Amino acid sequence: MSLFLYNSCTAHRYTFxxxxxxxxxxxxxKKILTVNGKFPGETLKVYKxxxxxxxxxxxxxxxxxxxxxxxEQPRNPWSDxxxxxxxxxxxPGSDFLYEVIFSIEDTTVWWHAHSSWTRATVHGLIFxxxxxxxxxxxxxxxxxxxxILGEWWKRNVTEVVELFRRTRGxxxxxxxxxxxxxxxxxxxxxKSDTYELxxxxxxxxxxxxxxxxxxxxxxxxxxxxxxxxxSADGHYTKPLNATYITISPGQTLDLLLHANQNxxxxxxxxxxxxxxxxxINFNNSTTIGILRYTSSTSASSKRYPNLPYYNDTSAAFAFxxxxxxxxxxxxxxxxSRRIISTVSINLxxxxxxxxxxxxxxxxxASMNNISFVTPSHVxxxxxxxxxxxxxxxxxxxAFPPLVFNFTAEDQPLFLQTPRLATEVKVIKYGEPLxxxxxxxxxxxxxxxxxxxxxGFSFYxxxxxxxxxxxxQDPLNYNLNDPPYRNTVTVPRNxxxxxxxxxxxxxxxxxxxxxxxxLSWGMNVVFIVKNGRGLNQQILPPPPDLPPCY
Numbered sequence: 001m002s003l004f005l006y007n008s009c010t011a012h013r014y015t016f017x018x019x020x021x022x023x024x025x026x027x028x029x030k031k032i033l034t035v036n037g038k039f040p041g042e043t044l045k046v047y048k049x050x051x052x053x054x055x056x057x058x059x060x061x062x063x064x065x066x067x068x069x070x071x072e073q074p075r076n077p078w079s080d081x082x083x084x085x086x087x088x089x090x091x092p093g094s095d096f097l098y099e100v101i102f103s104i105e106d107t108t109v110w111w112h113a114h115s116s117w118t119r120a121t122v123h124g125l126i127f128x129x130x131x132x133x134x135x136x137x138x139x140x141x142x143x144x145x146x147x148i149l150g151e152w153w154k155r156n157v158t159e160v161v162e163l164f165r166r167t168r169g170x171x172x173x174x175x176x177x178x179x180x181x182x183x184x185x186x187x188x189x190x191k192s193d194t195y196e197l198x199x200x201x202x203x204x205x206x207x208x209x210x211x212x213x214x215x216x217x218x219x220x221x222x223x224x225x226x227x228x229x230x231s232a233d234g235h236y237t238k239p240l241n242a243t244y245i246t247i248s249p250g251q252t253l254d255l256l257l258h259a260n261q262n263x264x265x266x267x268x269x270x271x272x273x274x275x276x277x278x279x280i281n282f283n284n285s286t287t288i289g290i291l292r293y294t295s296s297t298s299a300s301s302k303r304y305p306n307l308p309y310y311n312d313t314s315a316a317f318a319f320x321x322x323x324x325x326x327x328x329x330x331x332x333x334x335x336s337r338r339i340i341s342t343v344s345i346n347l348x349x350x351x352x353x354x355x356x357x358x359x360x361x362x363x364x365a366s367m368n369n370i371s372f373v374t375p376s377h378v379x380x381x382x383x384x385x386x387x388x389x390x391x392x393x394x395x396x397x398a399f400p401p402l403v404f405n406f407t408a409e410d411q412p413l414f415l416q417t418p419r420l421a422t423e424v425k426v427i428k429y430g431e432p433l434x435x436x437x438x439x440x441x442x443x444x445x446x447x448x449x450x451x452x453x454x455g456f457s458f459y460x461x462x463x464x465x466x467x468x469x470x471x472q473d474p475l476n477y478n479l480n481d482p483p484y485r486n487t488v489t490v491p492r493n494x495x496x497x498x499x500x501x502x503x504x505x506x507x508x509x510x511x512x513x514x515x516x517x518l519s520w521g522m523n524v525v526f527i528v529k530n531g532r533g534l535n536q537q538i539l540p541p542p543p544d545l546p547p548c549y
Contacts, residue, residue, distance in 0.1 A: 041124030063089035070109030077506030141206035169356030177287035184288035221305035248450035263293035371521030429531035455508035462497035
């Protein structure tokens, strides 16, 4: 029977029909983009090393692409998904068949739309299971629980995007946080729209979690229950017991929950923002879910969890930095080069101070003072593969072009203006790289940045506050068991250092996973050149790639 189940689960084909469906939340109804009419979207289940095919049928009124977040897609950037980076969009009425190649992913990753802000409602989890006879390196749970943290706007998300792009200011913050699409009873008209998890005393539960919020790092906890982290971003970790967790947009966690408390009581779970800069507006509300034992009643006493205060940076990064890889000795010890890039919020002037950013300016964002301009007629992958000139440049600097005290309280105004350009960084196949991401205090004093790299996972070998010291800080790197992730949080006015071997040829996007920062240009593209061997070269393009116009 086990062999039959194993064989029957290795070939997967899915159909994703993207369409608009009315949903009612927070006292009002609006149409949202969905996959197959579901919000959140369905969970895909695969075995390690599988290849699946997902036919995306766009039956909505706007463009769409789909990204398989945390799936490295070896040699296959054609199905990676970011709009005008690796493909032109799937236009209304069109289809595209994604080939999703799993390789080293072990646990939980996810999928989401990757055009404009469509991922706000178009997303879902991917459960990866070990291939038999491999087993899990932690106790098998009795049940699995998908748990998606998100945001909800009462307005149509397209209108939110159009408004801030027109005014050039900060986008309106969301109206609610959600757990599996449910705001919870603290919000208006939401008593019956509260997520409930029913558990049985003595049983164990594996929570597979993603932060699918658009612009918020989140704290999460369950009253009176500790959680054991066993995986982050699709890769095993050493077990870490925690009374709360911190999770950035794009990150996934696997958490073991033991139902070991008084079963006569009811326990709340809660999520709210971690936000290090109160000058910047944010949603400071709390979403509540219910953990209910099978023997509890509605009259049971209720317990609320203790969450860190919204600006508790030490709590947020204590959690991040306590996560370590299950395995030792995997991170590159020697590197061929170090790329250092600032990540900044910036300002651009507007005619007659007509924009709604500070002092009538336009808000922007940058890496190494370049605010990335996304192509609008042909994607970068196609331009690279077919040698189409004029789409991008190759002069992304390996070092900040302007060197200053990146984290000083007061910065000269001229530092706030970035260069608008479409610049990429070309990398040789097989290079062991280090990338240092340095936060800055430009425009409002800085904020944290969850940075995601497509096509790779990487080792987070160092993190610190203040300015990166190229002589001293590498002496304190963790090169033994650093966490292996695909999304890392750069602390406000601090830095992170990551390492990986560039052994996946293709065009790969790196960007802030706060979508407002992505929209403003906090992005770069890495082009990893082909190696010499046949298995070190980009796969040929699929025949049904969406056309560019």
